[in-house]
Amino acid sequence: MNPDYSLIVSQQRAFFNSNATKPVAFRVQQLRKLKVTLQANEQALMEAIDSDFKKSEFDTYTNELMLVYSDINEAIRNVKKWTRKKRTRTNLINFPAKSYVIPEPLGVSLIIGAWNYPYQLSFAPMVAAIAAGCTVILKPSELPAATSKIMAKIMSETFPQEYIAVVEGSVAETTALLEQKFDTIFFTGSVPVGRIVYQAAAKQLTPVTLELGGKSPAFVTENCNLNMSVKRLVWAKFLNAGQTCIAPDYVLVHQSVKHAFLDALTEEIRQSDFKIENGNYVQIINERNGERLAALLGQNTIHFGGTYNRETRYFEPTVLADSSFDDSIMQEEIFGPILPVIAYNDLSEAIRNVKERPKPLSCYIFTSDSQIKQRILSEVSFGGGAVNDAIMHVSNSHLPFGGVGESGIGSYHGIAGFNAFSHYKSILDKSTWFELNLKYSPHSLKKLNFIKKVLR
CATH class of the missing domain: 3.40.605.10 (Aldehyde Dehydrogenase; Chain A, domain 1)
Structure with a gap:
């Protein structure tokens, strides 16, 4: 009851x-x-x-x-x-x-x-x-x-x-x-x-x-500041062990910088030393969510990490290489420390893939090209986001925070x-010292013509 x-x-x-x-x-x-x-x-x-x-x-x-x-x-x-x-x-x-x-x-x-x-x-x-x-x-x-x-x-x-x-x-x-x-x-x-x-x-x-929430994408273009982009992405993705509604859910990286991006990603994760005991990391909230995340790994290619300790609820920061939009992990919000990386050659195709899915809560654009930035901002609908950063828009109270669509x-x-x-409450506060007699009876063609002239 x-x-x-x-x-x-x-x-x-x-x-x-x-x-x-x-x-x-x-x-x-x-x-x-x-x-x-x-x-x-x-x-x-x-x-x-x-x-x-x-x-x-x-x-x-x-x-x-x-x-x-x-x-x-x-x-x-x-x-x-x-x-x-x-x-x-x-x-x-x-x-x-x-x-x-x-x-x-x-x-x-x-x-x-x-x-x-x-x-x-x-x-x-x-x-x-x-x-x-x-x-x-x-x-x-x-x-x-x-x-x-x-x-x-x-x-x-x-x-x-x-x-x-x-x-x-x-x-x-x-x-x-x-x-x-x-x-x-x-x-x-x-x-x-x-x-x-x-x-x-x-x-x-x-x-x-x-x-x-939703699956918030991060675009990493061929002309971004790669080291700074990776540094900010790693912090944002693995903050709170990925249990953040506006965390980058997956990365769309240009094929030409994919390998350099993955190498830099691995190095940054290692240097960040994500451990629970040193205060740089947190547990997965409960066993059920830990098991759900472990199941999401499936047959994906693990580039880094992938270890889950059920006793301590420690899920190692994990990077999946060679991911695609058809993978099972791309069918739901991850809400954990797993980062699928999807390579693209054609920005139009990458944008189309994002637009074909529910509108995300956030979107992040890492680029030095103003035209690419403006194109993604104008074509992709999302709640809020950042250019050359991630998550930090929520810290600016002058920016309304919220989603769109789902x-x-x-x-x-x-x-x-x-x-x-x-x-x-909308208030019309009318004075009493003067009143045009236009709206009152008797109606006339003269009144109507005057109203049409005033409102033309």
Whole structure:
């Protein structure tokens, strides 16, 4: 039997309807409280995530907490500006009047976090919801159990349940939450689960933001800076042991530089010394995902790596040479430290192969040719990405982050996050000192001709 969360939702709706969350001063106060709380509990957060999948303090701070702190700081600096009504032009037919839009919080929000970056992908959307003036029910992923537990503990000690509540649990709890009526739902996770969330939201006509995934390509052209391209690619691909939604999923490398690319790739991986014990690497989240990744290797040509230790959940950084779009590993998002390399001679064919598949969350272009860069940017549809880098676009809060097509709906970070949890009311504010008699009865040909002349 599924639990009943109607009480929490009704408490939050009552609190929201009291207008307590709407003043800017209240929002800023809560954002500061969140930051102070996270900073005070940093050590406990570090220990929890280490116990879940051996993530180092360095990676936890730089990949997770630092980004959350940055989001909080930006929201505190800008929320007053974001909440102001915004003047727009008024057309002649409505003279005399002024027009503007007023941002208002959507209301009670459900945020469903992901396991791969459990702090960043839970707290970053929460920051946006707080800045927008919403209440929050957070459902962290159950896979990293210790991080879920510490988030629930910290948030319950800091905020009242009618404002921010954390619900722990698995499929049953998530299903029960999705049966409730929310004003907006924010989900980060896989495409299959995203479909389930979307269908549940549709029954209630609830707006959603879906941050999903997909097979993100990296183009390596014949005229790129090969050493720098490889250095940045290796870091991006094997960060978090490849368990990153915007990691380069596969590489399309020009045939003329393929061998040099593979040699440089191997050397860079060796120099990076990806080991769990030295803090440069993490475990695969659980045995099931480790076994899934091992099965994906199949009969592919392993250029480097390929070792998986089931006991320690250590999956060696792995490069597959001579891959093709027909391989089984190219039929699903890898979400692990396996990098297929596909050679191409014709850029048009490479682009066509990417376009024939679902639109990716990210795309990366490593080239020194501005024409190639512009061609890929204009022809390939994707959520966001980078030129001569990978993953780092997510660190710029001035860039909206989100997918397109099957890789997601909506975006967040910075003002985009504020917008995701807001509705903009459009207002025509009419003066009473003057009124043209054109729209009122009796209608006449003279009036119609005048209207046509004005609007021509």
